[in-house]
Amino acid sequence: GIQVEQSPPDLILQEGANSTLRCNFSDSVNNLQWFHQNPWGQLINLFYIPSGTKQNGRLSATTVATERYSLLYISSSQTTDSGVYFCAVVSNGGATNKLIFGTGTLLAVQP
Amino acid sequence: EAEVAQSPRYKITEKSQAVAFWCDPISGHATLYWYRQILGQGPELLVQFQDESVVDDSQLPKDRFSAERLKGVDSTLKIQPAELGDSAMYLCASSLGQPGQPQHFGDGTRLSIL
Structure with a gap:
């Protein structure tokens, strides 16, 4: 079956810093979604982005389907x-x- | 924005007891999914419904788990009897019926088996 790998596995940032999270997948897809799971376990839909680029406030996402990331x-x-x-x-x-x-990226933002 | 409703939010029970979870999808969404998320891992599909029919239940432990969506709207997932290893977050999601449509998740039920 299709494999999904995310990097980095964990990340610590100071407040105000920028970051880039990556997702690689092993086969062609017709759906790709990014989620944020908060400390209470809620899975929040950030982007539905099988291809192209989207922006929502401080967040943006890009999917290059032909290169599978x-x-x-x-x-x-x-x-x-x-x-x-x-x-x-x-x-x-x-x-x-x-x-x-994927296995997820654990992000900690410190004040 | 319409939401997927789940209840209860938390459930604590003893092993060998029965437990049930309920999900009400977004109105008009033909496809309903139950996922299980073990601590430290990503969610994994247990069962997928298209209207009232099961499309995929290959990862559902059928000796103890059952799922139904009798009228093609809300759904119930049951475990009987519960085991210690069933402790997890149970997430319900829904989407429009066409392939590739985004899935919208509820807040989940966190199950703890004592």
Whole structure:
């Protein structure tokens, strides 16, 4: 099945710093989503981005489907950005629509 | 923005007991998913419904887990009997019926088995 790898596995930032999270996937996809899981366990949908570039406030994401990777940019980080960031994909050739999640990036933003 | 509703938010029970989770998807979403997330890992699909039909339950431990979506709207996931290893976050998601549509998640039920 499709493999999803995220890097870095963990990251510590000072408030105000910028960061880039990466997601590599092993096959073509028809869905790619970025999620933020907060300390309470809520999985918050950041972007639906199977291809192209999107921006939402301090966050932006780019997916280059032909090269099988996606990037999540966080600018001017805040302590509330702390948590785990997941990339998840649906394989284009899959029989179902299940999301395959990466192992996540644990982000800690210090004041 | 419409949300996926789940209850209860937390559940603590003893092993060998029965436990049930409920999910109400976003109105109009034909596809409903149950995922399980073990601490330190990403969520993994347990079962997927298209309307009231099961599309994928290959990872559902059918000796103790059951899921239904009788009228093609809300859904119930049951565990009987619960085991210590079932402690996890159970997440429900929904999407429109077409392939590749984004999935929207509820807040989850955190299950602890004593």
